[in-house]
Amino acid sequence: MLRNWIMVALRTLLRHRLHAVLNLSGLAVGLSACLLILLFVRHETGYDRFFTDADRLYQVTLEWRVPGRKPERAAYSQMGFGPAFKNAHPEVQDFTRFTQGRSILSTGDRQFYEWTVTVDPNFLSMFDFRLIAGDAATALTDPSSIVMTEEMARKYFGDAPALGQVVTVDRKHALKVTAVLANLPPNTSLDFDLLLPQHSPVSAWMLEQEKHWGNSNGATFIRLKPGASVEALRAGMRDWVKRTVTPLQTPQGPIDLAELVYPDLRPLTDIHTHPLAGDITPGISQTELTTFTAVAFLILIIACINFMNLATARATQRAREVSVRKVVGASRAQLVAQFLGESVLMTVFALLLSLALVELALPAFSDFLGKELSLDVQQDPLLLPMLLGLVLLVGIGGGAYPAFLLSSFNPAYTMKSAGAGTTGGSGRLRTTLVVVQFAISIALMVATSVVYGQFIYAQHKNLGYNTDNTLIIGHFRDDGVREKTQTFIDMLRQDPGVVGIGLSGHIPGDAGENNTLIKRLTGGAPDDLLMRQDSVSPGFFEALGMQMVAGRSFDRDRAADLVQRPDWMTENRPPPEGTTELFLPAGVILNESAVKALGFEGPAAALGQQVKIMDGPVSYLLGTIIGVVADFHYRSVHEPIRPVMYISDETRHHAMAVRAKAGHLQAVVDKIDRVWAELVPDRPIQRSFFDVNIANQYQREQKTSQMFATFSALAIFISCLGLYGLASFTAERRTKEIGLRKVLGASVPDIVRLLVWQFSKPVLVANLIAWPVAWVCMDRWLSDFTYRIDLNPLLFMGAGLVALVIAWLTVGLHAARVARSRPITALRYE
Incomplete structure (x- = not known):
């Protein structure tokens, strides 16, 4: 029986090739878009979960409640927090601190400004990154040690072994490479290339900061003992702060910092998806993740609606087959199983096609996001269950109603009525589903317009200063540079540019x-x-x-x-x-x-x-x-x-x-480089373009708006495929009617208007549903911004008009082709 069902399914697909192509295309594109978004979401929610003790690692965060200011929560904490907190809480196994700085690294003729990170000696024990060379337990115990990533080791030592090599930091501290780490995984919220111990001569000043509770210098991480309750720790943190944090001494008297500081513990695995000011790497908000997940499933819903619409539309052509099967003894359960099986088989074909599309699109998608996404079942054990889940979800979800509809036909009525097996209810359902499809598409278009509009507003808002033709040069407080600052300025001022x-x-x-x-x-x-x-x-x-x-x-x-x-x-x-x-x-x-x-x-x-x-x-x-x-x-x-x-x-x-001056930027850049090389030949210059620095603040909004636009376009494309399929089916069913209308004098434009209006009504109704929903959602999204655009009704009307024009083009072009056929051909139909 199973073999028979498969043969029937394949013959049906071959007999109705347009129907099969539209269904496969819609499902494949929908599944591809859904998979790309889910791979992105999976990557974002998987940060830092590879550490052995990830479930016991927490970052200390502080909320400063200063009178006259809005409370501010940040990822920075005081240098003295970690040691004091561990000493007072036996359930804390250990702590480590993470403080970033800039230093000059040199070896031989190579010297560069590099970001260095100062940590406690146990850092590599708490965070078990993979080592290529060295011992994690002892790598940071020596004050004169330095740990490099593989990429940084290659930068300074080429293919030679880096372990044991010596680098000079800030031209006065000779440090020995005691370990080399594999390049950091792409899904970690910790970002560094060079590690120094807290007691390193490069950063000895940091230990003095343990006495100053008014300064927040870096990040503090703690590891709890197995079985320790983080909630119990959180509950006692306020009392501990009042007992521990010393007042800030000022000429006019002490300031009670304990009344201003409200600490908390943030799980390590939540850092990337619950970002705060001062995070080591930029994160992504839970709202954005939820939004993109919703977009993925909305696209999937549109693809399922296509499948249901086309399947129910074709139901009449399988009415006699169902009736014959019932007459020879097939039960309704068997028919439901058959049609669900066909639906799942179609979904499997679509999934295979979508996997090919994802493999083709993934490199470009990864480059666009700046992340390393992969479709590898071996590396991600949850990927295969996710794919199987999508097959079952789409196959059963999209095929359930057609299966129950087809299996419900009355054999006697169907055989007597020359194939009419559907009822008016299925036609109304198809119209309802088209309304839902386009309501989702219109809402996504509105969301895209608002997100992109907010991005453009942020980029072009008057910031209060001019970023054009401006360079930023750093490190003028460094020894050897500070003394020559005025000379540097005087030499630059001689340039008319x-x-x-x-x-x-x-x-x-x-x-x-x-x-x-x-x-x-x-x-x-x-x-x-x-x-x-x-x-x-x-x-x-x-x-x-x-x-x-x-x-x-x-x-x-x-x-x-x-x-x-x-x-x-x-x-x-x-x-x-x-x-x-x-x-x-x-x-x-x-x-x-x-x-x-x-x-x-x-x-x-x-x-x-x-x-x-x-x-x-x-x-x-x-x-x-x-x-x-x-x-x-x-x-x-x-x-x-x-x-x-x-x-x-x-x-x-x-x-x-x-x-x-405008048009003189490159000449000024060259002048700056020459003057710097003349005055400070033993130090590399650190310069950047001001407009690029400011634009980098809005990269996330730019990528978000572009992703929205891309996936909204895919949603509209899938909707159009379904609309084209329904228009094709409708025109086919009304072939004789079209022929009679032409014999009675109807022109091609009259017939096109007739069919276009039939499909315009659902799109117009979809606007009435999409607009209020999109307005509420986007108003809530914009409420997170201090400076925001206004929701312009023209955006909503424009999205609705675009959807209507797309529907007209999709249906109108097909209707025109049908309407141009000769009446004699239509009247000989059937």
Whole structure:
């Protein structure tokens, strides 16, 4: 019997080739899109699960609840958190810290700025990355050790063995390679190429930070003992913080940090899908994963609807077959099993075709995402069950209704009525399914438009500064560079292509931030206000095209504008005996948000006013407000603009911005390289283009919008395949009617309009369903953005019109071909 069923299924496919091609194409494309999305989701949710103790590893996160600010949760923690927490909690097996920095690595004639990571010696025991050479237990115990990845070892030593080789760090520390790691897996939230131990001479200053609970310097990870309860740990963390965290000492008295810090433990396997500010690698939100998973299954639903529609439409042509089988003794259960088997067989064929399509598309898809996705059953044991599940889901889900419909035909009625076996109900169902198909497609088109619109808005929103023709050069605080900064500036200014130069502690777009206390000396709130502080040189605002809304910028010729520090401060020596309070005069520039936060009536009212700024353990800045700069975005436009105060302290300037005239950028780049090579020949230059740095903040939104557009287009394509199949079937069933209409005088356009209108009604109804659903969903999605586009009704109307035009083209072209046939051919039909 099984052999008979397979033969019947194959003969049916060959007899109705158009029907088979449309079904196979729709299912294959739907399954391919679904598989690509599921492989992406599977990759994203599989981060860090390969570690042996992944279920017992947690990262310490902190939520800072500062009065006057929205609570901020970040992945940074204090250096002293790990050791203090372990000592107080016996259920903690061990901890390790992870702090990133920049250093110059050199060996022979090779030298580069590299990101280095300082960790505790047990790091490779907690995180069991695969080693190529060396011993994980001892690799980081020696202060003069360094661990490299395979790629980094090849960069410095070529094909020679790296183990035991010596590299020089920052031109003064000779470190020996004690282990070489295999290149890190693509699905880890830890990212590094070089590891240094905490007690390394390169990073000895970090251990001093264990005493300072007000500074968050890096990530802290803990490993619990087997069977330990993380919930019990979380429940006691607030009390532990109150007992442990020491107050921050200031000239005006201690600040109780325990009232500001709220720690938590984030599972290692959740880091990538629950991202926070300060994460080592960028993650993906749970909302995005849920959205893409939903898109995958919506596309699959559309493909299943195609299958159901075409199967029920063809039901009349199998009515006699069903009746004959029933007459000779076939039960309804046997018929249901037969037709479900045909459905599953069709799905298997479609899956095989889709696997070929996925293999072809996967390299390009992986390159687009910047990830290493693979379709390998051996590497991923869950892949095969997932494929079998898709076959059963699509085969049974898409074939269930046609199977029960076909098996329900009455033999006597069917044989007597020359093949009419369907009822009006199946026609109404097909119309309903077309409505659902296009409602999903329209909603996806709207979502694509909104996501892409938000991305374009983020890219083109006025950031408050100009990124064009601007270079950023780093490391001006390094020894050997700091002393030559002014000479470097003077030599660049001789180039007529340079129109602006400025220095700053932080450049917009970087992740660094420094906060301190500020207070008005007259009027305003009685309490100090915690505010971001940045230091910029004269000319910085002008170099980046920032606008002063009141007052003026810093002026090098006005000594009172610049912070002048005594030698003991610049040399990091303790204050002279008896010094308890020191006031340093300084000019201060506020942004517009800071003016409001300090309670001034407006920018002009703030000019000339004095503020007191906490500067160190015994020092204050006595600041005079000399200007107000327009608000600008330090970070992504997804975050609100915060109050910021600016001083000009040359000891804090790290990066330089150089702006070139339009058309002179390359010449200025060449000039910068020549001057750097002349002044600092023993150090590599670290430079980048400002516009590229800012654009990199929105890469995720760009990829998201492009993925939405691609998969929405696939959903529409699948819907059109189904619509074409239904139009073909309808035209075939109405062949005699079309012939009679032409004999009675109907023109080809009249017949095309007749068939097009029949399929336009479901699309119009689909709009009425898709619009409100899409509006609610996208409004919720946009609510996560501080600065967002408005939902424009034209987007919804445009998506509906596009869907309608696509439906007209799909049906109209086929209808025109049928309508042009000779009436005599139609009247001889059957």
